[in-house]
Amino acid sequence: MSVLKKLPPPNLKVWVEIDKTALLANLELFRSVVNPKVEVWAVVKSNAYGHGLFEVADILKNLVNGFCVDSVAEGEALRKRGIKSPILVLGPTLPALFSVAYRKKLTLTIADIGTLRKLSSRSPNFHLKFDTGMRRQGFLPSELSRVLNFLRGKNLPLRGIYSHFAGDEVGGISRYREQFALFEALMKSFSAAGYNSLKRHIAATDGVLQNADFHLDMVRIGMGFYGGTKLFHQGKVFPGRPVLSWRTVVSALKTAQAGDRVGYAPSEILAAPSKLAILPIGYWHGFPRALSRIGEVLVRGRRARVVGLVSMDLLTVEVTNIPGIRVGDMVTIIGSDLGSVLTADDLARPIQTVPYEILTRTNPLMRRFVV
Secondary structure, eight states, X not given: OOSGGGOXXXXXXXXXXXXXXXXXXXXXXXXXXXXXXXXXXXXXXXXXXXXXXXXXHHHHTTTSSEEEESXXXXXXXXXXXXXXXXXXXXXXXXXXXXXXXXXXTOBEEEOSHHHHTTOOTTSOOEEEEBOSSSSSSSBOGGGHHHHHHHHTTOOOOEEEEEOOOOOOTTTXXXXXXXXXXXXXXXXXXXXXXXXXXXXXXXXXXXXXXXXXXXOTTEEEESXXXXXXXXXXXXXXXXXXXXXXXXXXXXXXXXXXXXTOEETTTTOEEOSSOEEEEEESOOTTTTOOGGGTTTOEEEETTEEEEEESOOOSSOEEEEOTTOTTOOTTOEEEEEEEETTEEEOHHHHHGGGTOXXXXXXXXXXTTSOEEEO
């Protein structure tokens, strides 16, 4: 339906809908490919990939084994929300925040020797992260002896070791296997040093779908839960469902003549008489300015092109060939309307970015409704 009657109260100009049924269906899909003995953790960092930290955690809190966040701030926010599940902080944490993490029962990621040296027996639980190929966060395998020597004889609350797949669009599974072989060697070294009860994990969404050997003790699922991009499993499209829809409304309609200039600069001169719809959404809300003149939205189930530059809080779309349009009609930025669909991939592709960026940059101040 493409009229405002479906808008949840209170009436808003811009809002996000979170499909609880789709989220739970995606969880069950991953449960079906993961051994029941393997723990499933939901990655809710970056405001749950734009879907809403609290909204997603409230739905999943009794259905997953734990949550992964980016920062102590996100973990603390979940604790204040009443979430009692285990929480792993994936990002780096300054030693000044160790006491907060300890009080809030957050498990930290330790990924460099300087931070490791700041730990004590009164520090929060932690996992060690190793860099097996990303060249990003984590100890290098060559630092293993240094790490084990430091840990020896100390009563530190080490609870797990992990890594992260870099993936490889060209080499397929071969790079995954190379990284996994490195991680297997690390796991054997820790076992030989007497660490036999550590939680071991390397697979995020892609790794889970690549090979069951990668699942180990737990898996970390992020975008797979949210259905924001196309995934593959055993050579077939993995049937995840998009969870997020992003809507606005037509706030004004205008007629314009050939030769009229639209927007700042002005960035576009109309070639023919046109009907224009003004939408109360812009780059402040997370609609990329790079989609100026090329982006599309759905109005009454039809695609309408962005005209001129995207402004901070407004944009203009051309609706000349969309009959019956009225002020107050619902407009879909991401989602479905009258059988037509626009995905985060559709927004990302023309500006050569990824759906992760589109979703995570949806402004957290926009109201999110679980539907």
